[in-house]
Amino acid sequence: MVEIKNLTKHYGKVTAVNDLSFEIRDNEILGFLGPNGAGKSTTMNIIAGYLPTSSGTVNVCGHDIKEDARAAKRCIGYLPEIPPLYPDMRVEEYLRYCAGIKGIRGGEVKKEVEKVMKRLQLTDMRRRLIANLSKGYKQRVGLAQAILGDPELLILDEPTVGLDPTQVAELRKFIKTLGKDHSVILSSHILSEISAVCDRVVIISKGELRAVDTIENLERKMSGSPILSLTVEGEQLAASFVLGEVKGIKEIQDIIENDDGTSVFKIQLEDEKVRQDIMAALVEGGINVVEMSMERPDLEKVFLELTGKKK
Numbered sequence: 001m002v003e004i005k006n007l008t009k010h011y012g013k014v015t016a017v018n019d020l021s022f023e024i025r026d027n028e029i030l031g032f033l034g035p036n037g038a039g040k041s042t043t044m045n046i047i048a049g050y051l052p053t054s055s056g057t058v059n060v061c062g063h064d065i066k067e068d069a070r071a072a073k074r075c076i077g078y079l080p081e082i083p084p085l086y087p088d089m090r091v092e093e094y095l096r097y098c099a100g101i102k103g104i105r106g107g108e109v110k111k112e113v114e115k116v117m118k119r120l121q122l123t124d125m126r127r128r129l130i131a132n133l134s135k136g137y138k139q140r141v142g143l144a145q146a147i148l149g150d151p152e153l154l155i156l157d158e159p160t161v162g163l164d165p166t167q168v169a170e171l172r173k174f175i176k177t178l179g180k181d182h183s184v185i186l187s188s189h190i191l192s193e194i195s196a197v198c199d200r201v202v203i204i205s206k207g208e209l210r211a212v213d214t215i216e217n218l219e220r221k222m223s224g225s226p227i228l229s230l231t232v233e234g235e236q237l238a239a240s241f242v243l244g245e246v247k248g249i250k251e252i253q254d255i256i257e258n259d260d261g262t263s264v265f266k267i268q269l270e271d272e273k274v275r276q277d278i279m280a281a282l283v284e285g286g287i288n289v290v291e292m293s294m295e296r297p298d299l300e301k302v303f304l305e306l307t308g309k310k311k
């Protein structure tokens with residue numbers, strides 16, 4: 001869907017983006033993470049064709065954003081960090097105006113505007129002045145203009161900023177449904193949001209790429225030796241004895257005794273597969289297993305490690 005190659009952007013002496021390369025695949029929701037000033041908005045503005053590159057290329061749906069801007073922009077719906085709303089226009093009037101800018105003509109305008117208003121539950125607000133809308137409704141209008149004409153690629157720059165928790169949940173749900181038949185690149189500061197919504201994630205810091213992968217793979221790569229959390233019933237000593245016989249255990253890092261007579265073992269493994277041997281040994285040794293789960297670092301730890309902000 002989108003191929004970004006060696007993208008660099010200078011603002012005078014400031015290098016905002018430095019030799020960035022990644023792709024956005026068909027029908028995926030790609031999370032775009034980075035600390036403040038990392039270069040996220042700059043990159044998104046360039047992909048959307050709003051800002052020229054200093055060097056490098058961006059190809060959207062087979063069209064070079066520089067050479068063939070008009071065709072590339074036809075495939076793109078963009079919701080910038082600050083949506084380009086006109087406060088003195090009414091909702092429907094504004095969406096009709098946006099449809100015109102996007103090259104939608106004739107009877108298609110009404111059809112498209114009705115469709116997006118319905119999708120974002122704006123129909124009852126069609127005659128409301130944008131200035132008088134709540135922040136949540138303004139964001140819906142911003143999103144409605146982005147999806148007008150059903151573009152294949154949606155660029156959403158921090159779409160949930162300033163919304164209340166209910167609106168955030170609604171918007172996330174909507175973005176998830178969009179991701180079924182669109183490609184979406186979504187920037188956010190909220191790591192839990194990226195975890196909840198995205199398939200893959202790109203992490204940048206100081207304009208440079210730090211990682212591109214699925215969240216699961218990133219967490220796995222960061223985790224080093226896997227840690228097993230094992231809760232058993234009965235004598236700690238008996239369980240320790242059985243565990244001592246299993247090959248592939250690096251270290252028992254901790255044993256926590258609970259009030260209900262169960263004990264939790266934190267066990268560092270050489271390989272995740274050792275888990276099965278542990279289970280078999282415990283069953284054979286007559287130890288009752290209450291719970292067994294792998295512990296992974298969450299996206300926050302991965303992010304802090306990759307962006308050099310480790311606590």
Ligand SMILES: Nc1ncnc2c1ncn2[C@@H]1O[C@H](COP(=O)(O)OP(=O)(O)OP(=O)(O)O)[C@@H](O)[C@H]1O
Pocket residue numbers: 011014015016034035036037038039040041042043
């Ligand atoms: N028009 C501009 N002129 C000069 N420098 C700029 C301009 N726009 C951005 N920058 C600088 O480029 C760098 C990247 O900024 P950008 O807004 O792309 O980061 P960001 O990751 O979107 O940050 P945030 O999360 O705070 O929105 C920053 O150092 C910023 O100060």
